[in-house]
Amino acid sequence: MGTKLAEAEFESLGELLDSLGGISPKRVRLLPMPGTGTVDHVAQLLNMFKRKYELVDGTLVEKIMGAKESFIAGEVLTLIKNWNRENGNIGMTLGADGPVKLMEKLVRMPDVSFTNWDRVSGRTVPDEPVPDLAPNLAVEVLSEGNTRAEMERKLKEYFLSEVQLVWYIDPRKRTVRVFTSPDDVTELGEADTLDGGDVLPGFAVEVARLFDQLTPTAKPAKPPKANGKKPKKRK
Secondary structure, rough: OOHHHHHOOOOOHHHHHHHOOOOOOHEEEOOOOOOOOHHHHHHHHHHHOOOOOOEEEOEEOOOOOHHHHHHHHHHHHHHHHHHHHOOOOOOEEOOOOOEEEEEEEEEEOOEEEEHHHHHHHOOOOOOOOOOOOOEEEEEOOOOOOHHHHHHHHHHHHHHHHOOOOEEEOOOOOOOEEEEEEOEEEEEEOOOOEEOOOOEEEEEEEHHHHHHHOOOOOOOOOOOOOOOOOOOOOOO
């Protein structure tokens, strides 16, 4: 194991996890050894075991998603598909099990992605299980296991790969962060409307709609009333 990790320029598991954004070691697959994973491994694990793994510097990292995150991603996928159909089918929409190869030894699985046909060879859905392309839009629904450093790294990778627009949807905060570059971000709340900018012209949805089927957010408890009397001061 030491030799294989050395090939990936890491001397310990801790260094490897730090490079991946401080993620849980439970998400790192050790077979194949970190640093030796390939695009074929991503496709095989998805096809044979229905397990979603991203490939990061040759290391297989499990994609985590619960029911809540899956539901929101499904809503966004449906909305974009409907918009695409109404606007002349200008691109390809993929869900959370649609991996894309962004760079050498780098495969990501956005929870939803949209790719204009201009970026797709033959303007048809690729036959390869892991196509070599960067989507125009990448959508990530944040899970509790996602770390800030992990998502910051992923954001930079998306834009280095010429992704134009990234949405980070946070079910806990009920917000959507819209990135047009790693440093240009707008945060939207439930009172706002999410639009598709230049990537999905004319697309719009109320942010509240993405979360309206979730359990209502608990309101903080109010302090008990003092029956109109001022509290006595201790001597």
